[in-house]
Amino acid sequence: QKEVEQNSGPLSVPEGAIASLNCTYSDRGSQSFFWYRQYSGKSPELIMSIYSNGDKEDGRFTAQLNKASQYVSLLIRDSQPSDSATYLCAATGGGADGLTFGKGTHLIIQP
Amino acid sequence: DAGVIQSPRHEVTEMGQEVTLRCKPISGHDYLFWYRQTMMRGLELLIYFNNNVPIDDSGMPEDRFSAKMPNASFSTLKIQPSEPRDSAVYFCASSLGTGKETQYFGPGTRLLVL
Numbered sequence: 138q139k140e141v142e143q144n145s146g147p148l149s150v151p152e153g154a155i156a157s158l159n160c161t162y163s164d165r166g167s168q169s170f171f172w173y174r175q176y177s178g179k180s181p182e183l184i185m186s187i188y189s190n191g192d193k194e195d196g197r198f199t200a201q202l203n204k205a206s207q208y209v210s211l212l213i214r215d216s217q218p219s220d221s222a223t224y225l226c227a228a229t230g231g232g233a234d235g236l237t238f239g240k241g242t243h244l245i246i247q248p
Numbered sequence: 249d250a251g252v253i254q255s256p257r258h259e260v261t262e263m264g265q266e267v268t269l270r271c272k273p274i275s276g277h278d279y280l281f282w283y284r285q286t287m288m289r290g291l292e293l294l295i296y297f298n299n300n301v302p303i304d305d306s307g308m309p310e311d312r313f314s315a316k317m318p319n320a321s322f323s324t325l326k327i328q329p330s331e332p333r334d335s336a337v338y339f340c341a342s343s344l345g346t347g348k349e350t351q352y353f354g355p356g357t358r359l360l361v362l
Contacts, residue, residue, distance in 0.1 A: 169348050180339055180353040181291070188348060225291060234346055235281055235304060240290035 143239035160226030167228040252354035273342030
């Protein structure tokens with residue numbers, strides 16, 4: 138059974154600070170990892186994807202992957218109130234495979 | 249460019265009734281996914297298609313659920329008979345492939361079974 142685990146939160150971060158979201162996965166065969174953001178009542182939208190060990194930066198967002206530890210993280214710098222949402226971590230294997238999602242971390246950015 | 253289209257957006261029905269959810273993927277995408285989201289279980293993959301062919305339906309909860317994709321631009325998810333525990337948000341997503349390809353989600357259908 139493939140599993141992706143996330144702390145459900147809520148995680149409360151002051152505006153302007155760094156928000157750190159974490160995720161672990163059970164399937165060592167997982168090769169691609171994604172962070173989706175979901176606002177209340179809306180559909181998930183892709184924020185970042187990462188496939189190789191190390192860091193990947195895109196604007197205020199940095200994704201980090203450590204396959205040895207089966208650990209994925211998302212850092213949000215200069216957090217804004219508009220970043221308040223649920224962040225879903227997802228993983229997939231290398232072949233024809235759907236996404237396995239964590240239950241999400243609810244992030245609150247306090248003005 | 250239109251995204252993934254789902255209908256209806258909201259559905260309220262009574263236990264035992266048949267429910268049909270519809271999805272139109274993004275044009276040119278050859279993968280289509282059906283997910284269900286609940287507070288308890290999160291976002292779960294139910295079934296996905298490649299070029300209109302079902303590839304993996306291991307997430308379909310039971311025989312009351314069925315999905316079809318008669319052509320590249322249309323898919324249905326049917327629940328017959330519906331039960332209160334089927335209440336959830338059902339998302340359709342499409343992509344150009346699996347693995348590294350981004351999945352684009354539709355707005356979802358919020359289903360309530362009374």
